[in-house]
Amino acid sequence: MDKEVIKALRVVLEEGLEATLITVVKVLGSVPRKPGAQMLVFADGTTAGTIGGGCGEADAKREALQVMTTHQAKKYSLNMTADIAEDEGMVCGGIMELFIDYLGPQCDSEQIALLENYFVSLDHGESPLLVTVTESNEDNLGKKMMIIQKDGQFSGDLGSPALNRAVLENREDSSGKASFAILNLDDSLHRCGNNEAKPTVQLMLEPPVCKAQLLILGGGHIALPLAGMAEILGFEVSVVDDRPSFANPGRFRTANRVICNDFERALDELEIGTQTHVVIVTRGHRHDKVCLKKVIHRPAGYIGMIGSRRRVKSLFAELQGEGIPEERLQQVYSPIGLKIGAETPEEIALCILGEIINVHKNPDKKIIRMA
Secondary structure, eight states: OHHHHHHHHHHHHTTTOEEEEEEEEESSSOSOOOOTTEEEETSOOOOEEEEEETHHHHHHHHHHHHHHHHHEEEEEEEEEHHHHHHTTTTOOOEEEEEEEEETTTTTTTHHHEEEEHHHOOOOOOOOEEEEEEESSEEEEOTEEEEEEEETTTTEOSSSSSSHHHHHHHHHHHHHHTTTTEEEEETSSSSOOOSSSSOOSSSEEEOOOOOOEEEEOOSTTTTTTHHHHHHHHHEEEEEESOOOTTTTTTTTOTOOSEEEOOOOOHHHHHHHHOOOEEEEEOSSHHHHHOOOOOOOOSOOOEEEEEEOOHHHHHHHHHHHTTTTTHHHHHHTSSSSSSSSSSOOOOHHHHHHHHHHHHHHHHOTTTTOOOOO
């Protein structure tokens, strides 16, 4: 769930407003957003989040306002053919299947209470999975919800103990790497594929938004625009340097955290997970080596290091001689950034962020090192 949508949903619950939540659950062809994209529509027509801007979003909003009138969730197939798109100067030609859910005073009190508990869980630093019925033979679309914690504990009810168990048993395979997923079950509540017969029950599995983190090792000229651009893109930014004149909040006003410490000691204390993107842009070979050795075996989502091909090749050879496997080093993006002819610090920062976004959005894509 997008952070902007979460923020708006909190307002809906706290102020007792009416709204509808649009979620992309399936796509076919050329479309602007992937499954899991969401947009919240308020009664006055204002929105939070987006399912793709032009290309039919106005049509989706009209459907959402109708749901607000009926108070009944629905599925809607948004056909964004080229004829529709041409009116808006955009090229789309696919179909997005949307689930439009009503939220407001006419909701069941249990549903409201469950959503409130969901936000309490987020505030406590937990990682709850929100499960919603989006297709069923019964009239319970959007009304039956469940929150599942990492340890398997759950609250809420999907309509029957058997369905609750089926979701608990299948949630790991469906959610994959903490990403949005659709779970289809047949009449025996066994999992069925997207291309099989129409499922008896379809459920939407939403993990909480996990904010991407950017860890910049080195506070020099590239780090400054890199931190600023990353903040605009929604990254949680940390900067580390051992020089007080470079590592200070006055210099990095947009960073969430600025650490002035020895690189090795700082990295010993920092948590690096799959949502952490590490950029090594220190002032010299020795510091690059220290940083890379400290992060190479950590589960970072991305590790990139600046340097010429000759310098990188030499450093990798040193590290291999010290026992770091070649396959680990091959996972490092170095020379860093997309090859766009960047020269200035701002251009280099842009090409680094472009590469990070590509890796972040396509985690299963095969890594291709630049020649």
